[in-house]
Amino acid sequence: MSNDHEIRPFRLDMPEEAIAEMRSRIAATRWPTRELVTDRSQGVQLATVQQLARYWTTKHDWRAFEAKLNALPQYTTGIDGVEIHFIHVRSQHENALPLVMTHGWPGSVAELLGVVGPLTDPTAHGGTPEDAFHLVLPSLPGYGFSGEPTELGWDSGRIARAWAQLMDRLDYTRYVAQGGDVGASVTDAMGRQAPEGLVGIHINLLAGAIGLKDQLPANSQQERAALDALNAFTTDGFGYFLEQSTRPQTIGYSLLDSPVGLAAWMLDHDTDSYYKISRAFVDGEPAGNLTRDNLLDNITLYWLTGTGASAARWYWEFGRAIARAAGQAPPAVSVPVGFTTFPGEIWAAPRSWVETVYPNLMYFNEVGSGGHFPAWEEPELFSTEVRAAFRPLQKS
Helix, strand or coil, X not given: CCCCCCCEECCCCCCHHHHHHHHHHHHCCCCCCCCCCCCCCCCCCHHHHHHHHHHHHHCCCHHHHHHHHHCCCEEEEEXXXXXXXXXXXXXXXXXXXXXXXXXXXXXXXXXXXXXXXXXXXXXXXXXXXXXXXXXXXXXXXXXXXXXXXXXXXXXXXXXXXXXXXXXXXXXXXXXXXXXXXXHHHHHHHXXXXXXXXXXXXXXXXXXXXXXXXXXXXXXXXXXXXXXXXXXXXXHHCCXXXXXXXXXHXXXXXXXXXXXXXXXHHHHCCCHHHHHHHHHHXXXXXXXXXXXXXXXXXXXXXXXXXXXXXXXXXXXXXXXXXXXXXXXXXXXXXXXXXXXXXXXXXXXXXXXXXXXXXXXXXXXXXXXXXXXCCHHXXXXXXXXXHHHHHHHHHCCC
């Protein structure tokens, strides 16, 4: 890998031996006894993980996912010492607005595949040519098919700078950015850095609320409900967050050694998503695109790339970046901001909260369905929101 501007085509072809070894490890799983409660309060439920493992070894088709990914233009390029993998789909509409979208944890580019068609080819999905985007979907450093950082410092700010370099390398002189989860933090950083060419951002998780919760309005019923949800997360719902932000290496041994351990860790994220995923495996009732196959595509990607530990290290970097910035007001976001609140989000941010974090809010909407992984769960609705948020910035 070099740091020149070379962009290299990428094609996925995992060895059959790696897939066979994964299945043998799943079959050799040592199972704990059943939890002593009827909900997720003790963690991911035994029945859920056993049904997941059964489907994983008997019905999931990794090669079908490989074919889906290989049908899209994929590339790698070296930026700041790390090989970055990205999907780059140009719209047939030449005046399309370039858009870089960032996934999160425990996701990957797999969670964004459902929006590729609606965003790049809107005329086939109820939109107009003016709604088109040229789409860039990078894999975060240490995630998926991107390389692992070999030095400290790859926090959201550094990733944001890398994405600006990537968009410049692709000759995009005017573009927008979108993200949720880790991607929301990266996209927020891009908005505060305001690199030349970035003209707007859209976010679907108000990550900044964690550090500001004592300053956020709590007068209306909606505001109090959001605060209750945020407090529930920071007291009883962020075990994965605490472990990964303090000891990512420790959990990394388990994530690299046991496919079932990896899957359970990835499922134990947020209440809304967990129960939707559990119903998909236990009852065969998926929520939107949170199907068994789509979910296992993503989990298998983590396993076969061996990125459980390197992905977790972003949280360690995030925690130290927050500590370094304690007591300092962050730079203002100088580009227009769009925000969509999905009802199943960990905390569904009301408009007053979003305006507290982003005084230059240009677009806000609360929709009726979707949760923490909206591009995955509700790709059509999510795409509609992205179009609406960026429509004022589209070239005529």
